[in-house]
Amino acid sequence: MSLLSVRNMKTDIGQYAVLHDVSFEVPEGGVFVLLGRNGAGKTTTLRSIIGLWKPSPGSVTFRGEDITALHTADIARKGIAYVPENMGIFGTLTVDENLILATRNGRFDAARLARIHDLFPALAQFRDKQAWSLSGGQKQMLSIARAMIEPRELILIDEPTKGLAPSIVDAMADAFREIAQTTTILLVEQNFAFARALGRDMAVIDDGRVAHAGSMDDFAADTALQDRLLSLSV
Amino acid sequence: MQNTGTLIVKTSVILIFALLLFAPFLFQDVRSLEVAARICIFIVLVASFDLLIGYTGIVSFAHTMFFGFGAYGAAILLKTMGPGWTPVILGALAGVGVSLVFAIAIGLLSLRVKAIFFAMITLAAASVVLVLASQLSQITGGEDGIIYKAPDLFKPATKLLTDADGKVVRLWGVRLNGKLAAYYFVFFCALALFLVMLRFVGSPFGTVLKAIRENEARAEAIGYRVVAYRTAVFCLSATIASLAGTVYAVWLKYTGPDTALSFAIMIDILLMVVIGGMGTMWGAVIGAVLMILAQYYLRDLMGAASEAMTGIPLLPELLAPDRWLFWLGIIFILLVYFFPKGIAGTAMAWGEKA
Numbered sequence: 001m002s003l004l005s006v007r008n009m010k011t012d013i014g015q016y017a018v019l020h021d022v023s024f025e026v027p028e029g030g031v032f033v034l035l036g037r038n039g040a041g042k043t044t045t046l047r048s049i050i051g052l053w054k055p056s057p058g059s060v061t062f063r064g065e066d067i068t069a070l071h072t073a074d075i076a077r078k079g080i081a082y083v084p085e086n087m088g089i090f091g092t093l094t095v096d097e098n099l100i101l102a103t104r105n106g107r108f109d110a111a112r113l114a115r116i117h118d119l120f121p122a123l124a125q126f127r128d129k130q131a132w133s134l135s136g137g138q139k140q141m142l143s144i145a146r147a148m149i150e151p152r153e154l155i156l157i158d159e160p161t162k163g164l165a166p167s168i169v170d171a172m173a174d175a176f177r178e179i180a181q182t183t184t185i186l187l188v189e190q191n192f193a194f195a196r197a198l199g200r201d202m203a204v205i206d207d208g209r210v211a212h213a214g215s216m217d218d219f220a221a222d223t224a225l226q227d228r229l230l231s232l233s234v
Numbered sequence: 235m236q237n238t239g240t241l242i243v244k245t246s247v248i249l250i251f252a253l254l255l256f257a258p259f260l261f262q263d264v265r266s267l268e269v270a271a272r273i274c275i276f277i278v279l280v281a282s283f284d285l286l287i288g289y290t291g292i293v294s295f296a297h298t299m300f301f302g303f304g305a306y307g308a309a310i311l312l313k314t315m316g317p318g319w320t321p322v323i324l325g326a327l328a329g330v331g332v333s334l335v336f337a338i339a340i341g342l343l344s345l346r347v348k349a350i351f352f353a354m355i356t357l358a359a360a361s362v363v364l365v366l367a368s369q370l371s372q373i374t375g376g377e378d379g380i381i382y383k384a385p386d387l388f389k390p391a392t393k394l395l396t397d398a399d400g401k402v403v404r405l406w407g408v409r410l411n412g413k414l415a416a417y418y419f420v421f422f423c424a425l426a427l428f429l430v431m432l433r434f435v436g437s438p439f440g441t442v443l444k445a446i447r448e449n450e451a452r453a454e455a456i457g458y459r460v461v462a463y464r465t466a467v468f469c470l471s472a473t474i475a476s477l478a479g480t481v482y483a484v485w486l487k488y489t490g491p492d493t494a495l496s497f498a499i500m501i502d503i504l505l506m507v508v509i510g511g512m513g514t515m516w517g518a519v520i521g522a523v524l525m526i527l528a529q530y531y532l533r534d535l536m537g538a539a540s541e542a543m544t545g546i547p548l549l550p551e552l553l554a555p556d557r558w559l560f561w562l563g564i565i566f567i568l569l570v571y572f573f574p575k576g577i578a579g580t581a582m583a584w585g586e587k588a
Contacts, residue, residue: 050455076457088452090445092513097441102456106438146456 003028003184004049004154009058011041011048018044019055020208026154026201031176031185033199033216035192035230041208042188043085046156049186050082051075062154081147085158085188089142091132095123098131102146109149116145119175137168144172148179155179158188173197192230196220204229239581247519254421258414259406267417269530273523274424275482280506281431281518282474288512289435290467291447293349295500296340296356299363300472302495303336304329304479309380309489310373317383326480330473337472341465364495379490388416388484416485423481427474432515434470443467444513502529509569511576520577528565533558 002025011019019041026032036042048055051072059068067075076082081102089098099116100106117124120141126134131142140160147155157176161169169191176185176198189195195202199216211229212219219225253260257270279301286292307329311321336359344355367374374380386392392412395403402409434440442463445453450460483489492498502525510521537555544550553561573580 052451052455071459072451072454073457073459076455082455084452084455088449088455090448090452092448093441093444097444100438101441101445101453101458104457 002026003063004186005059005061006045006049007059007061009045009048009055009060011044011053011055011058013044013053018208019048019058022058022205022208022210024203024210024213026184026186028184029180030200031180031187031198033195033202034186034188034205035190035195035202036205036211037231038190040205042205043158044208045205046082046158046186046188049075050080050156079151079153081150081152081155083143083147083155083157083160085162089131089134089139089146092130094128094130095134095142096127098142099123099146099149102149104150112149116148119178120145137164140164140168140172141175144175144179148183152183154184154186156186156188159190160187161189161191161194169194192226237582239584243514243516243520243578243581247516250519250523251425257421258417259408262408265530267413269526271417271420271485273526274420275478275485276503276506276522276526277519278424278427278431278478278481279475280503280510280522281428281515282471282478283503284507284510284512284515284518285431285435285443285467285471285474287507288514288517289440289443289447290464291349292464292468293353294356294468294471295353295497296336296360297471297475297503298495298497298499299336299356299360300333300475301479301482301499302363302367302491303332304476304481305483305489305494306367306374306380306479307332307476308480308483309382312382312384312483313380317385319385322385322480322484325483326477329476329480333472333476334469337469338465341468342461346461360495360497360500364491364497367491367495375490377491379488379493381488384416384484384487386412388412388419420481420485423477427477428515428519431474435515439463439466447513505566507576509566509573509576511573511579511582514576514578514582516582517576517578524577528562532562536561 004026006025007023009019009022010017022041022045034042034045044053047053049060051067051070055068059066061067062078062080065078067078082088090101093101099113100108103109122134122138123142123145126138131139134142144157144160147157160172164172173194176187179185180198187195187198196216201214202216202219203213204211206229212225254270254274258267261267261270279297283294283297286294286297304326308322308325311325311328315321340355340359344352368377370376371378383389389412392415393402394410394412394415397403402411404410408414435443442453442458446458446460446463454460479494483494486493506521506525507518508521509524510519511517533555536553536558540550540553540555543553569577575583
């Protein structure tokens, strides 16, 4: 049984139909990548899974339980974390406050915090700094760290490398590999090199529909398919 | 480590509380004690309003309504049951109970809608309660309000300590009588309520409120039910405003629409929050102190300045005491211009950058 199953999802935002028919299965463990051009519906897919937009019709099943109609907060409490595209941090809160918000009992698990500080040393250095004062890369690290501060089963991450320096992107790839050892990641990414380095399985969304799904190795080997679906070659 | 701006703000607030603690001994006239008591009450009222507007981003115009519930609760029972602690306690409980019913109803029904609609709903509720208080004169005394007696401990004739001749003891020239007890009742109630709020905003609950203010969707996405938290903070704020109303009613021994429910009070609270700085409890203290001092003493100050400038063309007329509201407006505009985040907010942000 897959960890997350998205079936025939159709999502409208206002009067615009953004997703027409999205279906895919995310297996447990590793990194599953959603690829696609700008405006294809990748972010809408993630936001529909976490309940920020409600699909109709269609269903989202997590560990066999239908979570489509659940409130966003309840979906999050099931063990699904969401790292939005625009570094979803709270700028007026300190780094530690941002992290503690995501804990269930308002207290840090020392081992998890130590692991986060190992992965992202800058967060240990600026614990009492307000988050708005961090650099773009540090904000992104904080956003990901917040998803890791509690045990999660699935982390939805939306374009984490957008606008980041190559050295930070490399550090982030290392961090994702380590996270993926214990937690499944559903990653939306436009940086194909980054996606290919991490992803085991993948799907391509085009014009609100899943245009292709399969293994990352097969997709990486098929440049004609890449050209057709992503308008790029690698 | 705290920055310089934060340190200055916190030291100023501690100094203000120290001055309020010794106010009866430092400023030995009736008017000063009235001003000090009003400052104590408004610190609580403004801070509880800041829980909504500053910490959670909720714009409500119903804050004086909750203040009024607490004040009328105590007033009606003190009038009907006579002076004593039982009517004060029952009045406070009744005020809090009614406030909670209204807060839960308004919160659950309308905190889901956009901020502007919520603000309009609270404005409508506050207007209805104000009209009812004026119309139901059998219960509320109508426009004239209710005059009653405070518990015996707070009567000016009550002697807290007597000497061998049975006369009231004086400490640093101040008579230890019921009036002094009433002031300290107001001061310590205000201090306790302020500390409770400070505890709340420093707790994980306060952090969630700040997160909701910044971005509701993100707060939802990490597992917080925004409507539940907003309703909870609306109830907390209403409860504290209601208790402040009860304390003020006991101090004034009079409750009427003008002292407990008027929109003038709501505007004062808004100005105090803006002057002090939204989203910081310390700002509420600074805003309340400055605004109340200006309301009480700007007129006197301008009278003195006008007299001192007799003979100079135009200036005495400009500084005539009757123009105090005009100058208060000018001061407010300058404060907003030079302290866009309020005095405390700007000082703390300045310290952060420095």
